[in-house]
Amino acid sequence: MQTNNKTDFSDETSETIQKKVIEDIEQSASELNGLWKVFSQLQTQTKQWSTLTFELFLLELSNSIDVVKRLIVCQILFISLLVLFLFSASVGVGVVTYYFTASLIISYGAFLFALFVILAGLVRYQQYIMQFMGFKQTVAQIKEGLDVCTQQASKSNPDEKARR
Known part of the structure; x- marks a missing residue:
């Protein structure tokens, strides 16, 4: 038993x-x-993040190419008007000193003022266009994503050590 x-x-x-x-x-x-x-969730989120970051990169690249095209046109106009402005100034100084008439001086001053306004407008437009050139948003987005990933990794490491 x-x-x-x-x-x-x-x-x-x-x-x-x-x-x-x-x-x-x-x-x-x-x-x-x-x-x-x-x-799997992390893999899906990482894939979405990388896809969106790549799309942002392509969008900013397209934007930068468009800005470069506009900048080239603006530079061509700016250079040609600058040449015309300098030529007009030298011709104007010669004409003004030769004739010494009040009406010619006033008309020449208005002409120079108009050219100056056009050149100043082109300079301002060029500065406005230049702010869109570059990949500032993409770099900021990548830094933000990397910060989030490193923070999640640092948060998960103490949890894993505590479990062991």
Whole structure:
């Protein structure tokens, strides 16, 4: 009879151990499944972020190309008007000193003032266009994404160390 009790007790103990092992395996599988889901979500979010960052890069590249085209046209106009302005100024000085008439001086002053206003407007427009050139937004977006990733990594590291 005692041998039967020992066998029953050992059977119960082995069944209990097997149940604990099965529960541990199920819990480990559940944790692995949860980690896999988190990894999949992180992978999806990282893919979306990189896709959106690349689209932002292409958008800013397109914007910069358009700005460069406009800048070239503005430079051509600016240089040609600058040449005309300098030529007009030298001709005007010669004409004014030659004739010394009040009406000619006033008309020449109005002409120079108009050219000056045009040149000043082109300079302002050129400065306005220059602010759109570059990849400031893309660089800021990439820095923001990297900061978020490093903060998440630093937050997850203490959690993992505490679990161990």
